[in-house]
Structure formats: structure tokens, C-alpha cells
Amino acid sequence: MTRGIVLDVNDLSTVDWPKRAKEAGINTIATHVTPSQVKSFIQSEKGRTFLSECEKYGIWVEHELHAMADLLPRELFSEDSTMFRMNEKGVRVGDFNLCVHSGKALDIVCRNVVDYAKVLRSTSGRYFYWIDDGQPMCKCPDCGKFSDSEQALILENRMVEALRKEVDPKATLAHLAYINTLDPPRKIxxxxxxFLEFAPIHRTWEKSISDTAARQPAQISHGDYLRLLDANLEVFPAETAQVLEYWLDVSLFSHWKKPAVQLPWNRDVFLQDLDAYGKRGIRNFSSFAVYMDSAYVRKYPDVSFLKAYGDGFAAFEHRPNPTSSRP
Known part of the structure; x- marks a missing residue:
């Protein structure tokens, strides 16, 4: 069972996170934000210390990454625009993502994902190389036949093949269901x-995901989120699926601006959420905890919610009939 947190390189370089994770009962730390940022950190003295401390404390290391600008560098647009997405006006643009029907683009992405993965090793065997954050996919005549989630899966199928051939024969790769990829892929x-990674970023954390009528203003309801999760679980197995939540995400509650606000931790909502997800057979969980850096812990030294987070997972894991789903 994954009991995870996702932290950016500033969090990891300014706070002793492996020790805190061990004390809290958290067994997985994922780095963030982009492959190039994380590569620079991992190859630094602080990064090497982080990896050593994770090994010491038995913490899995993963890397959850907004990856496309590194995997298909934007400067290649002037060389061959057909590798990049076509917008709704029929114009090739080099802003986000790629054309998944460009063999050349897929070859470059796979070559780069292998190169990064050889440096950014996942000690769990799970890899996370996401498309651009909530940004549209290609609308060319070939790609336009497929939804954004189906285009993402075309790309992910190629990437996992490359990872298994060149990095780890047992490597697994996340399909992120998030914003424009929440609808399950049907044609692919x-x-x-x-494996499925489900991230309900536009829910409300004042009420549990099990409260189907709850919603953020102008966003989909919790009931719709659960419907979409169930639909995705018809395509991807629940035993390998992961929920990527925001229970600890100071950056989200700070609206991605510093100085950070104090985390509005809600233990009851967290436990009710675990129950709702667990009823669907999900046993792997992580939460963003970005902005929990040295400045945060100096200003808000009470981080006892980390222990409550780990304890919640421990109780969940020891319910009758749970099965571990480490890939």
C-alpha cells in the first residue's frame, strides 16, 4: 500500500523529509515539479543526501512530473512543427503537449523519458511522466478522432514500452485522470x-468526496468525480490504481502563491475519503504537500497532521481483507 506525499525540490532541500516521513508512517516520497528541475536536485549534494536518507529509513522514492516541455523541448518547434499539437483553428502551435500521431515526436519523447528515468530512478518501479498541466491535446485530423485522455494513453503506452525495454522490465507508468483527461479512454x-492515477483537483475539501452533492463553485460535483472514477476503474484495475489527493497541499490552499497559508487539515474528511476510495478497491494514495518547506515549518511549527495522516493509513490498511497493491 502506498502512503505517499509529493514535494517539490525546494521542500526537499530545506526540510528533513525522509525522517519526518518515517516518523509519520509515510512510506513514499515523490519529487516534483519537472524532470529537469528534479534531475538537478537529485544530482546535487542535497539530492544525494535525500536519496541516502530515504534508503536509510526505508522510504520509496518516486518522481511525479509535469514532463512534456522537457520530453519534447519547445525549441524543436522551429525545426519540425508537425511534432506539436494543432489547435482548434487548424494551426500547429508549440505551446503545450504534442501530436501523438507524429512518429518523430514519440521517438524523441521516449528517448528522453528513458534518459531521465535512468537518472531519476523510482525505487518502487512506478513512473509518472504527465502531459502538460490541464492543457489541451492535438486537434489534427488524426488526433482529433481521439479524446485528450485517449491521446494521453497513446503516449503513455509508448513510454511504458520504452521504460520496460531500456530501464526496468517491470516498470509501470501512470495514466493521470485530471481536468481534461478525467473521461476514461475508450478507443485505446x-x-x-x-496504471490509473486519479487526481480530483477541483473538488472541495470541506466535505468528503463521499458527499455527492458537494462541489466547488462552477466545478463538477463530488458525485461526478466518483462517477468518473468508477468509469476509469472499468478500464484500469483498482488494485494498481492510485488516488493523488490534495489533503496536505499547502500550495493549493495558498492558491500557488507565497507566503503560504496554514494548512486547513480536516482529519474527518480525510478518513471519510479513504473509506469512499477504499470501497472501490483502491489501496494506493498520495497527497501533494508542496510549500511545506523550512519557511512553512518555522511559521507553523505544529505539523502533527502528518502523524494523523500516517495513522489514518495504518488503520485503513489493517481493516479486514485489504490487499497490498505495491506494483
Whole structure:
């Protein structure tokens, strides 16, 4: 069972997170934000210390990454614009993502994902190389036949094949269901090793996801989120699926601006959420905890919610009949 947190390189370089995770009962730390940022950190003295401390405390290390600008560098647009997405006006643009029907683009992405993964090793065997954050996919005549989630899966199927061939024969790769990829893929089937990661960023954390009528203003309801999760679980197995939540995400509650606000931790909502997700067979969980850096812990030294977070997972894991789903 994954009991995870996702932290950016500033959090990891200014706070002793492996020790805190161990004390809290958290077994997985994922780095963030982009492959190039994390590569620079991992190759630094602080990054090497982080990896050593994770090994010492038995913490899995993963890397959850907004990856496309690094995997298909934007400067290649002037060389061959057909590798990049076509917008709704029929114009090739180099802003986000790629054209998944460009063999050249897929080859470059796979070559780069292998190169990054050889440096950014996942000690769990799970890899996370996401498309651009909530940004549109290609609308060219070939890609336009497929939804954004189906285009993402076309890409992920190629990437996991490359990872298994060049990095780890047992590597698995996340399909992120998030904003524009929440609808399940129907025309494309996941390759072996592709697992579901479900991230309900536009929910409200004042009420549990099990409260189906709850919603943020102008956003979909919790009931719609659960419907979409259930639909995705018809495509991807629950036993390998992961929920990526925001229970601890100071950056979200700070509206991604510093100085950070104090985390509005809600233990009851967290436990009710675990129950709702657990009833669907999900046993892997992580939460963003970005902005929990040295400045945060100096200003808000009470971080006892980390222990409550770990304890909640411990109680959940020891319910009758749970099965571990480490990939």
C-alpha cells in the first residue's frame, strides 16, 4: 500500500523529509515539479543526501512530473512543427503537449523519458511522466478522432514500452485522470504496466468526496468525480490504481502563491475519503504537500497532521481483507 506525499525540490532541500516521513508512517516520497528541475536536485549534494536518507529509513522514492516541455523541448518547434499539437483553428502551435500521431515526436519523447528515468530512478518501479498541466491535446485530423485522455494513453503506452525495454522490465507508468483527461479512454486500451492515477483537483475539501452533492463553485460535483472514477476503474484495475489527493497541499490552499497559508487539515474528511476510495478497491494514495518547506515549518511549527495522516493509513490498511497493491 502506498502512503505517499509529493514535494517539490525546494521542500526537499530545506526540510528533513525522509525522517519526518518515517516518523509519520509515510512510506513514499515523490519529487516534483519537472524532470529537469528534479534531475538537478537529485544530482546535487542535497539530492544525494535525500536519496541516502530515504534508503536509510526505508522510504520509496518516486518522481511525479509535469514532463512534456522537457520530453519534447519547445525549441524543436522551429525545426519540425508537425511534432506539436494543432489547435482548434487548424494551426500547429508549440505551446503545450504534442501530436501523438507524429512518429518523430514519440521517438524523441521516449528517448528522453528513458534518459531521465535512468537518472531519476523510482525505487518502487512506478513512473509518472504527465502531459502538460490541464492543457489541451492535438486537434489534427488524426488526433482529433481521439479524446485528450485517449491521446494521453497513446503516449503513455509508448513510454511504458520504452521504460520496460531500456530501464526496468517491470516498470509501470501512470495514466493521470485530471481536468481534461478525467473521461476514461475508450478507443485505446492501456498497455501492460499502465496504471490509473486519479487526481480530483477541483473538488472541495470541506466535505468528503463521499458527499455527492458537494462541489466547488462552477466545478463538477463530488458525485461526478466518483462517477468518473468508477468509469476509469472499468478500464484500469483498482488494485494498481492510485488516488493523488490534495489533503496536505499547502500550495493549493495558498492558491500557488507565497507566503503560504496554514494548512486547513480536516482529519474527518480525510478518513471519510479513504473509506469512499477504499470501497472501490483502491489501496494506493498520495497527497501533494508542496510549500511545506523550512519557511512553512518555522511559521507553523505544529505539523502533527502528518502523524494523523500516517495513522489514518495504518488503520485503513489493517481493516479486514485489504490487499497490498505495491506494483
Amino acid at each position: 486500451k492501456p498497455a501492460a504496466g499502465v
